[in-house]
Amino acid sequence: MTRRLLLVHAHPDDESITTGGTMAAYAASGAEVTLVTCTLGEEGEIIPRGLDQLGSWAADQLGGYRAGELALALRSLGVTFHYFLGGIGRWRDSGMAGTPAAGHPRAFAGGSLAEQAAQLAEIVEQRRPEVIVTYDSSGGYGHPDHIRAHEITMAAARTVASVRRVFHIASGGGAVPTPDGPAGTVIDIRAQLPAKIAALRAHATQITVNPPMFALSNGVPQRIAETERYFLAHGPVAGSETDLFGGLEFD
Structure with missing residues (x-):
């Protein structure tokens, strides 16, 4: 039976930065990997000077x-x-709290949570993943x-019977799980580093890559x-502390 993993991310590039190696590893192993991206990242800052007029402050x-x-990054992964x-x-990058972008009528963080959870639940019902990955309640660094x-994600996961586990991304790479802390899984992505680096490079408006740094x-x-x-x-x-699907039984 095919293992199914679904990841929920807020903006393009989030998936490559925090979970790119994991996505590549499971895809390479034959698992079905699905990404849900909630916005287009319209409020992102732009690194290449020649593209700066694409920003929300100009051509939008x-x-x-x-x-x-993002499409190029996913091909790499x-x-x-x-x-x-x-x-x-449908949903727009909200920017940080207190910025004008937060008041946009399509701002993701200001939209209907019930509507958004239903939209996600529809995707989850279609793909039927056993494992879902997203951020913790802080969003990793507080972005709305x-x-x-x-x-x-937490709301939608409760409505679909196929979902067996939900994992949160350890902020900043996270500490090694301890017996007294929440159960954790550490994915070794050394074999997937070329794919992750290619995916990071695909997000050229947002990321500069000079391995082993970005x-x-x-x-x-x-x-x-x-x-x-x-x-x-x-x-x-x-x-297993090295497999998100560890210990799950498959028919």
């Missing part, structure tokens, strides 16, 4: 451009199943869209880690 065409970057929540362009992605628009170098870490949020404790 960044979202469409980033959809193309070997992922073929992808959905934009509610259809492409990440927090909303967490909220709708940087966002703030220019601060970050190491491309050799592992990706997750904490169990819902479901039975994994029978």
Whole structure:
């Protein structure tokens, strides 16, 4: 039986930065990997100077451009199943709390949680994953869209019987799970680093890549880690600390 993994991310590039190696690893193993992206990332800052007029402050065409970057990244990762929540362009990048973008009528974080959860539940019902991955309740770093992605994922996961586990991405790479903390899984992605690096490079408006480092628009170098870490949020404790599906029985 095919194992099915579904990931919920707020903006294009989030998937490659935090879970790219995991997606590539499971896709390569024959698992069905599905990505749900909640917005087009219209409020992102732009690194290449020649593309700066795509921004929301000018032509407001960044979202469409980033959809193309995301498609290229997913090809690099070997992922073929992808959905934009509610259809492409339905929900817009909310920006950080207190910014004008948060008041946009299509801002994801300001939209109907019930409507969004229903849209996600429809995708989950169609793909029927055993395991879902998304952010924790803080959204990793407090972005309103990440927090909303967490909220709708937890709501939708409860409505579809196929879902056996929900994992949260360990913020900042996370600490190694301890016996007294939440159950965790650490995915070794060394074999998938070329695919992850290619996916990061695909998001050229948002990321500069100089292996083994990458940087966002703030220019601060970050190491491309050799592992990706997750904490169990819902479901039975994994029978393996290196496999999101560990211990699950398949018919």
